Amino acid sequence: MSKLSSLELRSALTLACVISLRLFGLFLIMPVFSLYAQRMPDATPLLIGLALGVYGLGQVLLQIPLGLLSDRIGRKPAITLGLLVFAAGGAVAACSHTLLGIVAGRALQGMGAVAGAGTALAADLTADSNRGKVMGIIGVSIGVAFLLALILGPPLEAWHGLPGLFGATSILALASLALLWLAVPTPKGRKAPATASLGHVLAMLKDGRMLVLNGSVFFLHALLTASFVGLPLLLADKLHLPVNRHWELYLPVMAIAAFVMGACLHRMREVGQSLRIVAICVVAIGLSLLGFALAGDHIALLGVLAAVFFSAFNLLEAALPSLVSRLAPLELRGAAMGAYSTSQFVGAFVGGAMGGVALGRLGTAGVFACAAALTVAWLPLVLAGARRIAAGGQASAAA
Numbered sequence: 001m002s003k004l005s006s007l008e009l010r011s012a013l014t015l016a017c018v019i020s021l022r023l024f025g026l027f028l029i030m031p032v033f034s035l036y037a038q039r040m041p042d043a044t045p046l047l048i049g050l051a052l053g054v055y056g057l058g059q060v061l062l063q064i065p066l067g068l069l070s071d072r073i074g075r076k077p078a079i080t081l082g083l084l085v086f087a088a089g090g091a092v093a094a095c096s097h098t099l100l101g102i103v104a105g106r107a108l109q110g111m112g113a114v115a116g117a118g119t120a121l122a123a124d125l126t127a128d129s130n131r132g133k134v135m136g137i138i139g140v141s142i143g144v145a146f147l148l149a150l151i152l153g154p155p156l157e158a159w160h161g162l163p164g165l166f167g168a169t170s171i172l173a174l175a176s177l178a179l180l181w182l183a184v185p186t187p188k189g190r191k192a193p194a195t196a197s198l199g200h201v202l203a204m205l206k207d208g209r210m211l212v213l214n215g216s217v218f219f220l221h222a223l224l225t226a227s228f229v230g231l232p233l234l235l236a237d238k239l240h241l242p243v244n245r246h247w248e249l250y251l252p253v254m255a256i257a258a259f260v261m262g263a264c265l266h267r268m269r270e271v272g273q274s275l276r277i278v279a280i281c282v283v284a285i286g287l288s289l290l291g292f293a294l295a296g297d298h299i300a301l302l303g304v305l306a307a308v309f310f311s312a313f314n315l316l317e318a319a320l321p322s323l324v325s326r327l328a329p330l331e332l333r334g335a336a337m338g339a340y341s342t343s344q345f346v347g348a349f350v351g352g353a354m355g356g357v358a359l360g361r362l363g364t365a366g367v368f369a370c371a372a373a374l375t376v377a378w379l380p381l382v383l384a385g386a387r388r389i390a391a392g393g394q395a396s397a398a399a
Contacts, residue, residue: 004130007185011125012134014183016141019118021176022083023142025090025169026055026109027149030228031246032157032165035236040099045360046353047099053225053352054103058089058110059345067337070117075124075187076180079114083177086112090170094163105166110345112173116337123325123337124187135322140261142317147254151247158244210336212385213324214343216278219378220316221344222351223285223371227292227309229355230367234292238364239299249299253306260311261318271326274319275386281312281319282382286375288312293368 004012030052037048062082070078086109093105119135126134157165235241235249267273288309295302321340328336351371358370 004126004133008126008130008134011122011185012137014179014185015118015122015125016138018176018179018184019138020141020145021172021179022086022114024145024149025172027146028153028156028165028168029162031150031153031232031250032243033162034229034232035243036157036162037099037102042099044356046356047103049226049229049352049354049356049359051099051103051106051352052229053349053355055106055110056221056225056345056348056350056352058107059113059115060110060342060349062111062113063116063342063345064339066113067116067120067339067341070120075117075121076184078117079121079180080177082112082114082117083173083180084112085109086114087170087173088112090166090168090173094166094170096163102162102166109169113341113345115341115344116339119321119325119341120337121184121187125185128326131322131325135318135325138318140258140314142314144254144258147250147258150250150254154243154246207327209327209385209388210324210339212381212388213320213327214340215381216282216316216378216385217320217340217344218347218350219282219374219381220285220313220320221347222354223289223347223374224313225348225351226355226358226367226371227289227351229352229359230292230364233359233364234302239297239302241299249303249306253303253310256307257310257314261314264315271323274323275382277315278319279379279382279386281316282375282379284308284312286372286379289368289372289375293365293372 033052034048037043037051066078066082069081089105089107089109089112091105092108093102096102096105122134122138123131153165156168160167232243232246235246236243241249264277267277285308288305291305292302292309295305321337324336324340354370355367358367362369
């Protein structure tokens with residue numbers, strides 16, 4: 001197994017800081033939003049889900065354009081533009097006094113669509129053989145940011161309210177921007193040639209292998225966002241766990257998930273191994289979501305299920321973008337990662353809307369049951385895609 005070079009290690013650590021700082025701001029909202037939003041004058045279950053997921057709709061509009069732009073003008077300038085838009089959206093949400101205003105701010109935040117360009121920058125700075133490890137480091141940093149946000153979000157909301165949390169997202173985005181230019185290395189010679197036309201992009205997007213990976217990240221983030229429509233309510237209403245004590249569940253759960261990530265990173269060096277891990281994780285997520293729906297008031301069981309869910313989620317967050325970066329043409333890597341991120345955030349929007357509808361009609365358990373049902377469509381996609389990608393690899397080897 002090859003080791004990370006000093007440049008790759010520096011790239012991984014600094015990009016992990018940039019990405020996790022921005023996402024930490026987003027994650028701060030998740031453990032408290034559905035509880036806080038219920039107290040707003042225009043609150044409905046659908047609007048609560050929409051406000052949580054509309055961020056993904058904003059991402060849809062600009063992920064591929066910003067990915068293409070990063071292929072043309074460089075990753076850092078494109079990421080800078082996205083971070084500034086994201087910070088502006090946080091300010092709009094912080095100044096809003098209605099749920100509709102927060103929806104508008106979250107949509108604007110989503111238009112700061114830097115995920116594809118950021119992941120492409122990580123791929124530019126690493127060798128193919130080490131990309132899984134670099135994505136794993138970034139994935140672990142996201143997991144740590146997620147854990148800290150789950151612990152700090154409730155007390156910060158009690159201190160400064162939801163407007164304070166949205167203001168923090170803008171400040172953290174600007175801090176990410178400073179880190180991007182001061183600490184992250186700049187790749188050399190990574191611009192697309194003139195032949196990278198719209199036709200080339202469309203042909204890449206219609207590639208069956210890309211469709212499988214983009215479909216997988218769609219399902220993954222639909223399930224995550226739907227889960228966070230229901231999870232804070234489950235902990236507060238069903239288990240009677242005060243919001244300022246939710247960290248007591250999340251802390252051991254995310255520690256276990258980080259351990260699982262570290263133990264499995266070495267198994268993601270090869271495409272075939274990564275695909276097997278993806279399939280196992282889909283099954284684990286489906287079973288854990290079904291368990292959430294049936295767990296009742298058993299907090300120990302809920303903790304075990306949450307550990308399974310977030311372990312599988314973290315592994316997929318590392319495996320899927322690594323596969324995209326390996327399988328996409330080099331000159332279209334930014335566009336490929338943009339399309340991947342577009343699918344991710346379409347999933348977030350659909351998951352938020354689905355979670356809101358399910359909450360209003362079926363209650364908290366219904367949110368998790370509907371999410372679990374989605375894995376029935378996801379698993380066949382992954383299994384068929386694994387065969388297609390393996391067949392493509394064998395054909396290339398034979399040629």
